[in-house]
Amino acid sequence: MAKQNGLLAANLVKLKNLQLTGKLVSEELMLGIHASKRSGIGIEFEQYRHYQPGDDPKRIDWKLFARTDKHLVRESSTESDRQLRFLLDLSGSMNYAENGVSRLQYAQILLASLAYLGYIQNDQMSLYALKNGSLETICAAGSSASGKQAFQKMLVGLEKAEARGEWRMEEGEEGKLTELRSNKKEQLILVSDLLQVDAEWMQVIRSLANPHREIVIFQILGDQELDFTLSGFYRFKDLETGREMELDAASVREKFVTSAQAYFEKLKSDLQIPFVHLITARLSDPIGMVLKTFLTKRKG
Template structure:
């Protein structure tokens, strides 16, 4: 049974949460494509026709009566860049789960998978209109990414001013994983993606939305608070439900159409969705 985000958050330990999700994913996904006969031991798998018999762990066979092959990681040529939205709307919360908490779980889980596969990794944030490098690619990037995620806080609006992204101009193969609500005033997020998209850069956007943001089943009077500007407005939910639902449907449809670009994938996630199931579906389709 897949762990819910609320259960993972209670652990108060991103590394453990990421490992649990990663382990859950590895149960259904064979990730040995990047393994070889290097020097650093990584894992066991069952012997398959064509494998070198010398790689069978015969001592383990004596204990288990199973032919298990030792695998070790080889250096990956994939660079995974994690890009986290830290605008104030990431503090949105439903049923004790904030968008930011869920975003951290996604990134910690994918970082754990990347660590297991010896991928190069780095972490960036979008905050107050600037791209900030929290963890550059290098040694111990996995632990540094976890530490930076633990301490990341969201606040303020996304003041998009068409900034330059020199770190994203490399010509190596890379995967850019962006986690955001992707809610915009104009087309600032679309402009950003169009600016950094390219044939050697696969972009995956996890758009995190709450049940009420998608369905708006509230009843009665509410004071709505803008988490980025601080503006407040009191409304009767039933009076605005139909117009809200229509506007939300139109916005999401436009987003789907606008992001139907080569090498760009949009994955819409509800905060109630189990993290492992969200990632398993994505990774299975992508052959990560």
């Protein structure tokens, strides 16, 4: 993804306020796109714009004004009755960082931004984590799964999230994901690096895919994981197992880049599954632009 103007995660992390960062990114997004007609969830909204003299005051979104203190005109008043589930990878590799931004921090801001959009649309929202081979419920669906209360619960859960250990689901252990089983029409958003030893992430995704559920995967990667421009001797550490290895970066660069490209191409091919969408983002990409690219792509 080409670098574009927008709020960078490196700057947003310094605010140390997940609610504020999520609001800033979502408002940047709301005022700049025409998304597709509603076919899924609350992040699929029509364009908002600032109120102008001559506009009918009845077109002002007063609920949004109460939350943002801005007079915004909404092109459509379509309401949301969709289920929106967030699924966060909390394995140790989510602690990988570049230029002061970890993969987990990027994921937290991205999900907070989507949760804010869900809050505006009054979507039914829930949050889960995959950690140490188990599914962890952070904010469950229920009678209080929409509106401000759900949004605040989501933020608290995201702020407390810690990444460690491995994510491994052994053959036949799909039962661990029982709480995510559903025949209702919904959208599930998974944020992960999708780095796997065998096919553990593909196993999860295949077990969750069905005609009633659209799965959107945001794969977060670092520039070095894709380009590998390092030179000199480095001690490389597996953030999930703790194993370390000292290598001359230049001597392994070609093999690393070739292997990484082959892996990501195979992953992309394997994810050609109905109702599954893969969005790849770098830690250096503005989060708002990642979301805009996703929504614009779906419009097409």
